[in-house]
Amino acid sequence: xxxxxxxxxxxxxWDDEDPLLRQLRLTVRQALAEADGSxxxxxRALSELGVWDFGLPVAAGGLExxxxxxxxxxxxxxxxxxxxxxxxxxxxxxxxxxxxxxxxLLERVRDGGLPVAVPGRLPGLSRASRFGGGxxxxxxxxxxxxxxxxxxFSVGVEPGALLVIAAGADGPCAGVVPLPDPTVAxxxxxxxxxxxxxxxxxxxxxxxxxxxxxAGEAAERELTALGVRTAVYQAALLTGLTTATLRAVVDRVxxxxxxxxxxxxxxxxxLRVAGLLARLxxxxxxxxxxxxxxxxxxxxxxxxxxxxxxxxxTALDVSRDAVHLHxxxxxxxxxxxxSCYRRVAWEALRCGRPALLWEAxxxxxxxx
Numbered sequence: 001x002x003x004x005x006x007x008x009x010x011x012x013x014w015d016d017e018d019p020l021l022r023q024l025r026l027t028v029r030q031a032l033a034e035a036d037g038s039x040x041x042x043x044r045a046l047s048e049l050g051v052w053d054f055g056l057p058v059a060a061g062g063l064e065x066x067x068x069x070x071x072x073x074x075x076x077x078x079x080x081x082x083x084x085x086x087x088x089x090x091x092x093x094x095x096x097x098x099x100x101x102x103x104x105l106l107e108r109v110r111d112g113g114l115p116v117a118v119p120g121r122l123p124g125l126s127r128a129s130r131f132g133g134g135x136x137x138x139x140x141x142x143x144x145x146x147x148x149x150x151x152x153f154s155v156g157v158e159p160g161a162l163l164v165i166a167a168g169a170d171g172p173c174a175g176v177v178p179l180p181d182p183t184v185a186x187x188x189x190x191x192x193x194x195x196x197x198x199x200x201x202x203x204x205x206x207x208x209x210x211x212x213x214x215a216g217e218a219a220e221r222e223l224t225a226l227g228v229r230t231a232v233y234q235a236a237l238l239t240g241l242t243t244a245t246l247r248a249v250v251d252r253v254x255x256x257x258x259x260x261x262x263x264x265x266x267x268x269x270x271l272r273v274a275g276l277l278a279r280l281x282x283x284x285x286x287x288x289x290x291x292x293x294x295x296x297x298x299x300x301x302x303x304x305x306x307x308x309x310x311x312x313x314t315a316l317d318v319s320r321d322a323v324h325l326h327x328x329x330x331x332x333x334x335x336x337x338x339s340c341y342r343r344v345a346w347e348a349l350r351c352g353r354p355a356l357l358w359e360a361x362x363x364x365x366x367x368x
Contacts (some may be wrong), residue, residue: 013236018206024065025072032080039156039195042082045111046073052093056110060097067294067331068228071236073288078240081340083195085117090233092116092163094226095174099213105161105176116176117159119200120150122234123227124351126307135202137173141186143208144173151199152189152346159186163201164207165223172223175207194241194343224301227351231304232290233312234351236363239283241347242315243339245322246276248336252326272325276318283311302361309357312348319344 031049035042046052055070056062070090077086089109096106108114120134135148146166162177162184177184183205186198214222253269290307293299319341326337351357 001105018068021069021072024069025076028073028076029079032076032082035080035082035206037082039082039084042077042080043084043112043115043157044084046077046084046194052089052110052112055090056093056097060106064292067232068288068291070229071232071291073130074233074236075240075243075284075287078237079243081194081241081244081336081343083154083197083343085115085154085159085239085251087122087230087233088116088118088153088159088163089119089224091122091230092161092176094215094229095163095222096176098222101210101213102176108160114160115157115333116161116163117153117155118163118165119153119202121165121352122230122350123165125227125231125301125308125357132320135164137166137168138208139168140206143206143212144168144175144227146202146205146207149199149201151187152197153200154194154343155186155188155196155198164202164205166207171216172219173207173212174223174261175212177202177205177207177211182206195349196340196343197343197346228299228301228304229294231308231351232287232294232299234347235283235290235308237288238311238315238344238347239280239287241344242280242283242318245319245337245340245344246273246280248340249276249322249325252337256327269325276321279314279318284316286310305357306361308351309354309361312354312357315344316348 026044028049028051031045032042035045050063051073053062054065054073058064058065074086074090077084092109093106093135096102096109105114109116134150135146137144139145139147146164150164159179161179163174164177165172165174180188183203185201185203187201189197189199212356235354250273253273286307290299290304293303319337322337323341326335348354352360
């Protein structure tokens with residue numbers, strides 16, 4: 001008798017899931033599966049599906065399918081464990097669409113021809129994580145100069161541009177730096193955090209005025225609002241990575257034998273797997289509810305910060321337990337469990353440490 005539940009259907013069938021959303025989910029999942037582990041093919045598949053138009057307003061030529069659909073895409077990309085610059089591209093699309101100052105760049109990003117990476121932290125929910133990503137700008141004669149080191153971020157697909165969020169004396173600014181640039185160095189990390197991962201070193205990188213999307217108070221307002229949406233996207237991505245981790249663990253528990261019988265028949269691993277599955281389901285339900293609140297315009301910054309803090313802590317805990325359940329083989333870099341564990345370790349911090357997020361969820365620091 002098989003004592004471990006089948007994951008493929010149990011984790012995707014929701015009784016109240018909209019039929020369109022369910023069909024989109026299956027379409028995105030199939031496209032990512034057909035990529036056969038290639039980040040470049042996965043990126044092309046997402047572009048051919050028109051994923052980059054899903055969240056854009058109809059007035060800008062998008063489909064405006066809502067935040068629930070975007071969160072689903074993030075979860076499915078995490079589930080595939082593909083190291084593509086998904087979050088950076090979604091953030092860039094939002095800022096480019098809101099600013100309206102660079103329609104040429106917006107069109108290239110929408111077509112999938114310009115993958116965009118955000119070095120370092122994504123727009124966060126506390127002031128420290130929202131504007132303190134390690135990059136600093138100073139004024140020059142024709143705009144700004146950016147310096148600093150930020151990362152890590154996935155480079156399974158080579159980025160065509162960086163979306164830099166830098167702090168300065170007159171407030172933050174957000175702008176686009178096309179690549180390659182002689183003042184920008186992408187340094188690959190030797191440990192490969194769940195796929196090709198890099199740091200960006202900006203040494204006097206020019207940021208002309210026409211490349212700045214938002215600056216000063218306007219940047220604060222835009223990044224604050226964007227931080228709420230980004231928290232839900234990042235939580236969904238972490239949930240997908242956790243799903244991939246547990247699928248690999250369940251396969252391992254089913255196939256591994258100990259004392260002449262399958263490990264899945266022993267009570268201790270069965271109970272641990274059941275506990276991890278329950279925590280994953282709680283993550284998924286929370287994200288679905290938060291995405292629906294986003295669509296209704298009722299999700300506040302405190303709720304988003306609490307959601308991301310809980311999801312980040314849960315993803316870290318579950319991935320660590322998954323390595324233990326997988327056994328010594330789970331430490332091998334090429335295994336799915338080890339790859340997801342390494343990636344969760346830094347993805348969980350991209351919007352700020354969970355401790356800071358909990359403070360933002362409970363305190364008055366949030367400027368919303």
